[in-house]
Amino acid sequence: METDGGRDRLEYTEYGTGDAWVVLLPGLLIPRRMHDHLARTLAANGAHVVTLDFLGHGRSDKPDDPFAYSVTSFARQVVALLDELGAGQAVIGGTSLGANVALEVAAIAPERVRGLIVEMPVLDNALEVAIVSFAPLLLGARVFPFAFSGLRFVTRRVPRGVVPWWIGIGLDTLDHKPGPLAAYVHGLFFGRVAPPASERRRIQAPTLVVGHPRDPLHPASDAEMVASELPNTTFVKATSILEWRRSPERLDLAATKFVLDCWRPARRTRRTAN
Known part of the structure; x- marks a missing residue:
């Protein structure tokens, strides 16, 4: 898929068929295949799922x-993806940055959103930790580009087929040239990172919010805040950031039920909590 007058090439993967569209979005710098398992699970239950690599x-x-990188530009890429697919609406789901x-x-x-799956958003309560975590990444990519190029040289030579799947995802996440990496972090640092609370409260789409305890970069308080702001929300508390990666059955079931409910004619109107 191409956007911005054909200058930017974006890749995506489709799973399943039909009109019950779901778009899954990755976390910061992570490739789209982080959602392979969930995409296959949803597709097996009748959804038409697409995973997208942002710019x-x-x-x-x-x-x-x-200037190519911001949460708003990524959101526009999602809308362009829906146009490319001919999908009027979709359930939009994401993790961290994707949330x-x-x-x-x-x-x-809002007219393109059938529902939202929001896992560990990064909002007001994560600001200080995000700065401490990613400012060195920006500085290092600018000042010591050879270190990042050397790391990329090493990680690209590890065959993905011989390492566990999540290690392969981690290796792919490290596969970034220093120039684009610095530009990416710079753009996100100085751009809009999410809709402000005043805009979030106007979101009417049914939403599944998944929060994690003991995660300073994705504090449970941010997930709980979003769940309290949006008027049509189901909040699920994960046991840890690893639950959906190591033992995904419970959260897969919650996500599948949510997606199927979104695409049924009767829309949910009451807030629930698990």
Whole structure:
């Protein structure tokens, strides 16, 4: 898929068929295949699922321009994807950065959103930790680019087929040239990171929010805050950030039920909690 007048190439993968569209969005710098398992599970239950590499992620283009990267531009890429697929609406789901982008899609194009799956959003309560975590990444990519190029040289030579799947995802996440990496972090740092609370409260789409305890970069308080702001929310508390990666059955079931409910004619109207 191409956007921005054909200058930016974005890659996506489809699972399943039909009109019950779901778009799954990855976390910061992580390739789209992080959602392979969930996509296959949802497709097996009748959904038509698409996973997307934002600009700067996975196999999509990675320009050096900081202005190419922002949560709003990523949200526009999702809308462009729906146009490309001929999908009027979709359930938009994302993890971390992808969760913020899902909220942004609901803010800028609410008519395209059938529902939202928001796992560990990064909002007000994560600000200080995010700065401490990613400012060195920006500085290092600018000042010591040879270190990042050397790391990329090493990780690209590890065959993905001989390592566990999540280790392969981690290796792919490290596969970034220093110039585009610095531009990416710069763009996100100085751009809009999510819809403000005043806009989030106007989101009417049914939403599944998944929060994790003991995760300073994705504090449970941010997930709980979103769940309290949106008027049509189901909140699920994961046992840890690893539950959906190591023992996904419970959360897969919650996500599958949510997606199927979104695409049934009767829409949910009451808030529930698990």
